[in-house]
Amino acid sequence: MEFDAAQIKVDLINWLQHIFATNGPSCKAVIGISGGKDSTIAAALCVEALGKERVFGVLMPNGSQHDIEYSYEIVKHLDIAHYEINLKNPYNYIISEIKKNIEVSNQTQINLAPRLRMAVLYAVSQSVNGRVINTSNLSEIWVGYSTRYGDSAGDFAPLAQLTVTELKQLGHILNLPIHLVDKTPEDGLSGKSDEEKMGFSYALLDAYIRTGQCEDLQAKARIDALHTQNEFKRLPMPSFPYKGTL
Numbered sequence: 001m002e003f004d005a006a007q008i009k010v011d012l013i014n015w016l017q018h019i020f021a022t023n024g025p026s027c028k029a030v031i032g033i034s035g036g037k038d039s040t041i042a043a044a045l046c047v048e049a050l051g052k053e054r055v056f057g058v059l060m061p062n063g064s065q066h067d068i069e070y071s072y073e074i075v076k077h078l079d080i081a082h083y084e085i086n087l088k089n090p091y092n093y094i095i096s097e098i099k100k101n102i103e104v105s106n107q108t109q110i111n112l113a114p115r116l117r118m119a120v121l122y123a124v125s126q127s128v129n130g131r132v133i134n135t136s137n138l139s140e141i142w143v144g145y146s147t148r149y150g151d152s153a154g155d156f157a158p159l160a161q162l163t164v165t166e167l168k169q170l171g172h173i174l175n176l177p178i179h180l181v182d183k184t185p186e187d188g189l190s191g192k193s194d195e196e197k198m199g200f201s202y203a204l205l206d207a208y209i210r211t212g213q214c215e216d217l218q219a220k221a222r223i224d225a226l227h228t229q230n231e232f233k234r235l236p237m238p239s240f241p242y243k244g245t246l
Contacts, residue, residue, distance in 0.1 A: 005169040009045075012158055012170075016049035019156050023131065030130035032121050032151075033057040033082065035070030037171055037181050038135040042159055044174045046133060047078050057082035058124050060117045062091055070180055077177060083124070087116050114150030121154075131155040139164040139205050143198060143223060144230020152233060163206035198226075 020027060029046040033039050046055045057075045059082060061068055075082040091113060098104050121132045134154025136146055138161055146152040159167060164185065171181030185194040185202070195201050200219040207213070214220035 003166050003169060005166070005173050008162070008166075009048075009170060009173060012045050013049045016045060016156070016158060020050060020054075020131070023155070024129075026129065028054045028056045028125075028128055028130040029133050030056045030058065030121055030125040030128065031133045031135065032117055033059050033071045033075055035065075035067050035074065035180070035183070036185060037164075037167060037183060038137055038159060040074045040176055040180045041167055041171045041174060042133050042135045043074065043078055043080065044171075044176055045158060047080065048174075052078060052080050055080045056124070056128055056130060058121055059084040060120055061086055061088075062113045062116075063088040070183065073177060074180060085120050085124075087113060087120070091116060111147045111150060114147040118150050118153045125155075133158065134160065136160055137164055137167055138162055138209065139202055140194075141234060142209055143205065143226040144233050145194065145198065145226075146233060148233050163209055164202040165206040198222075 016029075020029070029043075029050055031039055031043050031046065033043065043055060043057060055078070057071075057078075057080050059068065059071045059075075061084070063086070065071075094112060094116075095104055095109065098108070118132075124130065125132050132154045134152070134157040136152055136154075136157060137159045140146050141152075141160060162170065168181055172178070174181075186192065198205075199222055200216070204214065204216060204219055205223060208220065208223060214223070
C-alpha cells in the first residue's frame, strides 16, 4: 500500500490532540530540538495539533555543536518558545568522576550525552507543566540505533511507526525548510552519519522493513543481527513474575 503522507499527517495531528486531551489537557509538548528531521517534524506536528503556545523546544549542545544553527532555524520557523541548555559542564564532571575509579569506555562517553539530554528534558517538562515527546522513528528502533533511557525515552512517540523514508515524505508537506527534512542523519556525537555507522542506507533498511525483501544479503544479515541483538531496547523491562500469596 502506498504511503499517503497527507492522510498520515491528519491522523497524527488527531492522535496528538487525543493523547494530550486524555494525558495532559493543559500540558505543553516538550521536545529536544537537534536540528535533524525527526525533532523538526515532531515539533511541527505538535504545533499543528496544539498550537505554538503549547510547544517548548530545548536545545542541548554538549559544548559546541557544529550545526546548532539548524536548531535555531526550526524554533524560529515554528515560532516556539525555547531554551538552550549546554551539557558541557555536567558531562565533563561526570566523566571525570567516573575516571577516578574505573576506565571509561568509548560507548559510555557517546551514550552519556543523550541520557543527560533526557534528564534535562524531564526537568524542563516538570517545570513548564509539559510532556516529553519521543522523536525516534521506526528505522532507528528496528536496528536499535538509540540510547536506552536516552533518546529512546519519552512520554509519547508519534513517529515510532514511521520509517525515515516515510518521514521525509511527511516532512515535505509540513511547510518545513526542505534542507532540514533532507538533512543527512547523524547522532552529533560520534562524528559519523547514521548510515556510516550502521553500514547500510536507510532506503535499503526501510524497504526491507516494509516488504521483507532485501537483495543485498550482507546488509540483510547485518540488519537481522542488529534487530535481534537490540530486542531488549524494544521490550519492557523484565520483572520477576510473582503474583503474591493469598
